[in-house]
Amino acid sequence: MLTKTIQYMVFLIFRNLYCYFMIMELKPRLLEIGAKKLIGTKVTMSFVNDKTRELWQTFMPKRNAIKNRVDDDLICMQVYSTPPVLENFDPTAVFQKWAAAEVTDLSDVPNGMKTFEIPGGLYAVFDYKGRALDFAPTFRYIFTEWLPQSAYEVDERPHFEILGAKYKNNEPDSEEEIWIPVRLK
Numbered sequence: 001m002l003t004k005t006i007q008y009m010v011f012l013i014f015r016n017l018y019c020y021f022m023i024m025e026l027k028p029r030l031l032e033i034g035a036k037k038l039i040g041t042k043v044t045m046s047f048v049n050d051k052t053r054e055l056w057q058t059f060m061p062k063r064n065a066i067k068n069r070v071d072d073d074l075i076c077m078q079v080y081s082t083p084p085v086l087e088n089f090d091p092t093a094v095f096q097k098w099a100a101a102e103v104t105d106l107s108d109v110p111n112g113m114k115t116f117e118i119p120g121g122l123y124a125v126f127d128y129k130g131r132a133l134d135f136a137p138t139f140r141y142i143f144t145e146w147l148p149q150s151a152y153e154v155d156e157r158p159h160f161e162i163l164g165a166k167y168k169n170n171e172p173d174s175e176e177e178i179w180i181p182v183r184l185k
Contacts, residue, residue, distance in 0.1 A: 026141060028124035030182075036118040038075060039066050039109055040100025047091040052076075059099035065110035070102040074167075077118070077160040083181075085143070085154070118158050124150075126178040128161075131170045142180060150182075157181035 041059045045051040063074070077098040084093075098116060106115045124146075128138055147154065159180055166175035 026126055026128075026138065026146070028126045028146070028180075030122060031125055032120070032122050034120040036075075036120075037103050037106050038077070038098065038100040038116045038118065039103050039106065039113050040075070040098050040116070041113055042096050042098045042116075044094055045097055046094050049092075052097060055097055055099050062110060062112065063101060066101045066103060066113070067108045068104045070104060072165070073102065074163040075100045075102060075160050076163060077116070077158050079116075079158045080156075083154040083156055116158075118160065121155060121157055122152075122182050123179045124152065124182045126180070127175065128178050129173065129175045131172055131174060133170060138178075142178070147180075147182075151184055152182035153185050155181040155183040 041055060041062070043051045043055045045055075075098070077100060079096040079098070080093075081095065082093075100116065106117075109115055124142075126138070126142060128135065130138075143154075159178075161179065162177040164176070168174040
């Protein structure tokens with residue numbers, strides 16, 4: 001029993017060191033984009049009352065009904081009433097979370113789905129590799145280290161993740177792009 005406990009502790013130490021070094025290498029690409037048209041489903045939730053699983057369980061069976069898709073990527077989007085800042089972070093603050101696909105136009109919306117247009121603007125794009133459950137250290141790094149040391153601040157536009165071909169729902173080798181809206185300070 002003690003040996004298994006020690007093995008698990010060693011595993012945790014190495015995993016945390018790996019995560020630390022991966023985070024320290026995170027350098028965003030700064031991209032100016034035009035507006036993105038989305039069709040998908042949404043829920044209102046908070047970090048305390050997380051409904052992400054239910055959102056995707058509702059969206060995934062219907063995703064193929066979306067016509068005029070730009071590509072096969074999926075988009076996970078958060079629409080905050082005020083941008084999240086860690087100094088005053090409130091895990092009970094309510095926001096909208098979307099499961100969606102980008103489309104060329106909003107003319108053909110499947111039953112039960114909604115439309116949203118992400119305004120164009122500047123984004124810091126971080127390439128994340130790992131399980132969604134292990135994202136917290138990366139989130140902290142972006143908002144407590146990279147952002148304060150950069151020439152940018154969070155802008156009041158939606159945050160989103162692009163879940164492309166290398167996304168593997170909660171697998172350690174899963175990859176996604178984290179898009180943080182920014183503007184010059």
